[in-house]
Amino acid sequence: MDRRRLTAIGVVVAAVGAAAAVTLPSFAGDGGAPSTAPTSQAVAGVDPEVVEAMRRDLGLNQSQVAARLKTERWATGVVDQLRTELGAAYGGSWLSADGSQLNVAVADQAQARRVQAAGAVPKVVERGVGQLDALKTRMDRTAAAARQVSGWYVDVASNTVVVLAQPGAEEAGWRFVARAGVPRQAVRMATEEQPRLFADLRGGEAFLNGPGRCSVGFAVVGGFVTAGHCGQVGDPVRNFDGSSLGAFRASSFPGDDWAFVQISGNNTVLPEVTDFRGGVARVAGSQEVPAGASICRSGSTTGVRCGTVQARNATVRYPEGLVGGLVRTNVCAEPGDSGGSWISGNQAQGVTSGGSGDCRVGGTTFYQPVNEILQRNNLTLITTQNFRALGGRR
Numbered sequence: 001m002d003r004r005r006l007t008a009i010g011v012v013v014a015a016v017g018a019a020a021a022v023t024l025p026s027f028a029g030d031g032g033a034p035s036t037a038p039t040s041q042a043v044a045g046v047d048p049e050v051v052e053a054m055r056r057d058l059g060l061n062q063s064q065v066a067a068r069l070k071t072e073r074w075a076t077g078v079v080d081q082l083r084t085e086l087g088a089a090y091g092g093s094w095l096s097a098d099g100s101q102l103n104v105a106v107a108d109q110a111q112a113r114r115v116q117a118a119g120a121v122p123k124v125v126e127r128g129v130g131q132l133d134a135l136k137t138r139m140d141r142t143a144a145a146a147r148q149v150s151g152w153y154v155d156v157a158s159n160t161v162v163v164l165a166q167p168g169a170e171e172a173g174w175r176f177v178a179r180a181g182v183p184r185q186a187v188r189m190a191t192e193e194q195p196r197l198f199a200d201l202r203g204g205e206a207f208l209n210g211p212g213r214c215s216v217g218f219a220v221v222g223g224f225v226t227a228g229h230c231g232q233v234g235d236p237v238r239n240f241d242g243s244s245l246g247a248f249r250a251s252s253f254p255g256d257d258w259a260f261v262q263i264s265g266n267n268t269v270l271p272e273v274t275d276f277r278g279g280v281a282r283v284a285g286s287q288e289v290p291a292g293a294s295i296c297r298s299g300s301t302t303g304v305r306c307g308t309v310q311a312r313n314a315t316v317r318y319p320e321g322l323v324g325g326l327v328r329t330n331v332c333a334e335p336g337d338s339g340g341s342w343i344s345g346n347q348a349q350g351v352t353s354g355g356s357g358d359c360r361v362g363g364t365t366f367y368q369p370v371n372e373i374l375q376r377n378n379l380t381l382i383t384t385q386n387f388r389a390l391g392g393r394r
Contacts, residue, residue: 043069046345047281049304053296057306057331068099069345072293075102078118079290086111092129092156093120095292099308102290105129105156125159127186133313135182136161140315142180143322148172150194153314153328156291162311164192195316195356195366204274204298204341207245207261208238215299215339217351218283218370219269219382221390223262225373227339227351228253229320237261250377254321257353258373271382273298273341282384284346286370288312295329295344297352297367299337302359307331309344316366318354326366332359342367348381 043051043066054065072095079093082104091105102120106112107128115122127135132154139152139161146152148169155162161182165173170189177187204216207226214230228251231237237245246263253259263269272280281298289295289309296306307330315324329342333355342349350367357363374381382390 045284050281050296050343050345053304053306054294057296058294058308068294071095071099071102072289072345075120075290075293076287078102078120079104082115082118082120085114088128088130090129091123091125091127091159092132092154093290094157095290095308097292099292099294103157105159107131127159129154129156132156132159132161132186135186136313136315138180138182139163139176140322140324142176143315143317145179146173146176146317149176149317150192151314151316153311153326155188155311158188160186160188162188162190164190166194167191192364193356195318195354195364206240206300208240209235209248213336215337215341215352216269217339217341217373218273218286218348219271220260220374220379221382222379223249223260224269225351225370225377225379226259226261227353227368228257228259229353230259230339231261237263252376254318254323256325256372256376257323257368258351258376260373260377260379269382271384271387273343281343282346283343283348283381284383284385286348286374286381288369288371289344289347289349293344295331295342295349297329297331297333297337297340297342297365299333299340299352301334301336302332305331305333305359310364312369314366316354323353323366323368325369325372326353327369329365329367330362331365332357332363333365334358337365342370 051065083090089106089108089111091107093104095102103123104115104120105123105125106115107125109124112122136154148166150164150166152163163173173189206213209231214226217225231248233248233251235248239245245267246261249260249262251259271283291309291311293309295309296304298304309329311328314326314328316326338352340352348370350369353366353368355363355365
């Protein structure tokens, strides 16, 4: 990233963030007065702030939120089961637009009954998800030829790899596909503006790296995870009052967009996502949701915003370089939101990377899956269940 730009923005943002400590926006709103709507009734295992944000951004009522979350929990277990049972014939899964139906692609007609028996709707396709991932990997290896391509991702619903050419550069996109050796019939070409990083950012509680500001993603034993573009290994991390929080001990960007910050002294990080008003969304685990599932993001610029997962395994071309393995969503975000927490129900999903658009006209935002961060760095996620067992270690 442009460190000069980071410095210029960071000084201003840090000052704003300090002032905002007095009056912070609502988890369920845009930063205005507290909502006068009736308090959400409890939805099992999910904090009312998340429920309220889903009602607002997904246009759902209380019972629809509860039904959707129940279906998504069920679908997550079914997907895990079928992925194992179908093997190479598994073509991916996605929920319908209203979240009521689980679709499972299968590259073998004979296996469709197995999908039906599990309660899902089979969609017979030409390619298994493993084949799609292999085609996308070819594109990743030919990335240098994709100068006018914003990114590419596996779309299991269309059984293709979607290539996102910049407006007017579709032919360049097809040349990239040809150079990667990927069959045209396995590709869907679309256009999209080049994403940018949401730099100098904060998702949950803020921290400072030099004059720049970023966000705490999720608590792990020893510290917290966040976005890799927020800092490099060895960079010190401070609080708004200038006190030391710790330092970056692992960071990867571009290629990936993850980092681990080891905290020091008496600092603590709780297994919670802030609602910016003293309330929290508690983290119970990190089970990944399928495409089509609802998801919410927390950020200091636009508060909490919700939407749905569009695709997994997306590669994005930022000005700073390519980042692969991201998750694509239709959730809006703006500068000041990056690096923060993504949660579905009470399950941690990832940390904000970047995107395009804004929360006035809508946009696309990508997040780095939290489970990859944990696995790559041998980290343990702090949850409400294991917090005491770990002795409060952060």
